[in-house]
Amino acid sequence: MKPNLRQAWENQVLVGDGAMGTYLYQKGFPVGISYEELNLTSPEVIGNVHRQYVEAGAQVIETNTFSANYDKLSKYGLEARVGEINRAGVRIAREAAGDHGYVVGAVGSIRAGKRSNISTSELKRYFEEQLSVLISEGVDGILLETFYDVDEMQLALAQARMLSDLPVICQFAVEDIARTLDGFTMPDAYRILSQEGADVIGFNCRTGPNGIMRALETLNGIMNLPASVYPNAGIADYVDGEYRYGASPEYFGKTALEFADRGARIIGGCCGTTPEHIAEISSALAGYVPSPLPTVEEAEINRIVIHETAQEQFYERSGEPTIVDIVKERHTVIVELDPPRDLDITKFMRGAEALKKAGADALTLADNSLAVTRMSNMALGHLVQARTGLRPLIHIACRDRNLIGTQSHMMGFDALGIDHVLAVTGDPARFGDLPDSSSVYDMTSFEIIRMIKQLNDGIAFSGKPLKQKAKFVVGAAFNPNVRHLDKAVARLEKKIASGADYVMTQPVYDPELMVRLREATAHLDIPIFIGIMPLASGRNAEYLHNEVPGIQLSDEVRSRMAGLEGEAGRAMGVKIGKELLDVATEHFNGIYLMTPFMFYEMSVQLMEYVWEKSGRRLTPLFH
Structure with missing residues (x-):
C-alpha cells in the first residue's frame, strides 16, 4: 500500500x-x-x-x-x-x-x-x-x-x-x-x-x-x-x-x-x-x-x-507645490490644449507660451481623445515644460497600452520630471480615425489609478520593488452630466478610494448643475476642477451635445449659439463661458478650461476673467 x-x-x-x-x-x-x-x-x-x-x-x-x-x-x-x-x-x-x-x-x-x-x-x-x-x-x-x-x-x-x-x-x-x-x-x-x-x-x-x-x-x-x-x-x-x-x-x-x-x-x-x-x-x-x-x-x-528597505533607497524631490497644494489656497486654473494631429507643433507651442503668460497653473494634454491619433502627449509635455516652464498635466488612457506599456510610460514620465497625470478610460478605438486598431483595456480607470499610486510606494506593477519612489499626483475624470448624480458620485468615491488626489470633470454648461455638484461632493476631501469648454460655433455646440459622450448642453445655451460661426460664434462662446465662471468660481477653487480647436485666445480670455474675479496678481509660480 x-x-x-x-x-x-x-x-x-x-x-x-x-x-x-x-x-x-x-x-x-x-x-x-x-x-x-x-x-x-x-x-x-x-x-x-x-x-x-x-x-x-x-x-x-x-x-x-x-x-x-x-x-x-x-x-x-x-x-x-x-x-x-x-x-x-x-x-x-x-x-x-x-x-x-x-x-x-x-x-x-x-x-x-x-x-x-x-x-x-x-x-x-x-x-x-x-x-x-x-x-x-x-x-x-x-x-x-x-x-x-x-x-x-x-x-x-x-x-x-x-x-x-x-x-x-x-x-x-x-x-x-x-x-x-x-x-x-x-x-x-x-x-x-x-x-x-x-x-x-x-x-x-x-x-x-x-x-x-x-x-x-x-x-x-x-x-x-x-x-x-x-x-x-x-x-x-x-x-x-x-x-x-x-x-x-x-x-x-x-x-x-x-x-x-x-x-x-x-x-x-x-x-x-x-x-x-x-x-x-x-x-x-x-x-x-x-x-x-x-x-x-x-x-x-x-x-x-x-x-526591502525601500525608504532608505528612495529619494525625495525638492519640489514645487502641486496643484493640489495650490488649489487649497486660491483659484487654480488648468488649461487643456490638444496635441496636434500632424507633425507641426508651431501653433501648439505658441498657444502654450500664451497660456503660460496669462497665468495658467498647468497645461493638460489629452491622450488621443475620442480615439483620434495625435502627437504623443509625453513628448509635447516635456517640450512645454522645457521651453515654457509651464507644468504639464498628462492624460493617460487605459485604451492604448497594456500593463507593460503603461508602466513603461509612467516610468518615462518620472524620468522626465512629469508628475501630474489624469487617469482616464479612453474612448474605444473603433470610434476613432483608425477603427481597425485594438482597444487594450488591460485596466479600468480604478485600477490604473491604484497602480500608478503603487509606483509612489516604490512597487512596480509586477510587485517588484523599485529603487526609487515616484511622486505622481493622480487625477480622476468625472462626468456629472448624468441623470443620477448620486450614482456618479458613488463611482467617484471608488476612484478616490483607489488613490485619486484630485478630480477633473467633463465640461458643464448648466449653472444649476454646478451648484448641485458642489452639494453632492461637499463631503469629499480632494479638490474638484470644474470643466468649462467655451463653444466655438453653433455647429460645435450641436456636435458636442449630440455626438460626444459625456457632454450635454442646455436648450438655452444651444439656442444662443444657434447659427453663429467664426468670430461671432467664439465671442458668444466666451460670453457664455464667463457666465459659467461666475457660478463656478463661487463654488469651486479648481477651474479646468478646455480649449476648442486650438483657439487658445478663448482660454486666455476666460483665464484672465478668473484672475480678475479673484483679484490674483500674476507672479511666476514655476521656473
Missing part, C-alpha cells in the same frame, strides 16, 4: 509532471479553445499526455482542470459543465497514474493577475464549486497554482480547508524578485499561508529555473514546509508563427538537484516542458535522499526579514 501524499514527500523528492496546455499546442491543438473541454470531447488525448508523463517518471499527476472553473469556462459557453469537466479530469488522471502515482486536483487563479471586477463572493463560489467536485472524485491533494496575489490564494486555500483535510500545495507565479502583485514579499506570503494551513508552498510559471531558484532563495532560513517548483522551459520565443521554449531537458535535470538541495520536495515543469524534461528530472533525482526539513521552532530561530 502506497503512503499518502504527506508521508511520501517526507522521505523523498517527488517528480511532478510537465505542461499540459503548451504541450497540446505543440501537438497541433490551437490557442483559443478550452483545453479543459477536451476532458469530455477527447479524453484519449488527455489520457495519452498523462501517460507520457507517467512513463517519463512523474509521480504526481495534475488533473487537466487548471481553468475548469465557472468564470473561465463561461468564455466558451461551458459554465454549466464545471462538474462534468472536473470529474472527467480526475478520472482520466487517475487511470493514467495507476496505483503508484498521486493525482492532485489542479486549480488555477481566476483573476490571473488582472485587476478584475470579480467580487470576493463570486470567487468563493467559483472555487468552492470546482474544489468540491475534485475532492468528491478522490484526488490525493489539491494544487493551487499560478496565483499572483496573496489575497486570492488565501481565499482559495480557505475554501479548500473548509471542504477537506487533503494536502494543499500553494504555488505563486512570481518573478525572481519574489514579490506578489499585491506587494507581499515571499517571506511574508510564506508566513501567512503556513499559518492558514498550506502543506507545501512554491512557485510555478512566469519564469524558468533561474528565476524560480532566485525566488526560492528568498525563503532561505525560514522554510519549515516542503517547497514545490514547476518552472517554465525558459522564456517563450515567437518564431514563424509558433511559440518556442529554449530550456533543454538536460538543463532541467541539472537544476532539479539544485532545487532539491534547497528544500523542494515536488519538482515538475510548467509552460514549454515536455515528457523529455520530466524524464531528465526523474533521472537526476534517482536515489536522491533529501535532508530533513527544519522544525517550526528552528525556522523561527533562523527567520530573517527580507523586506
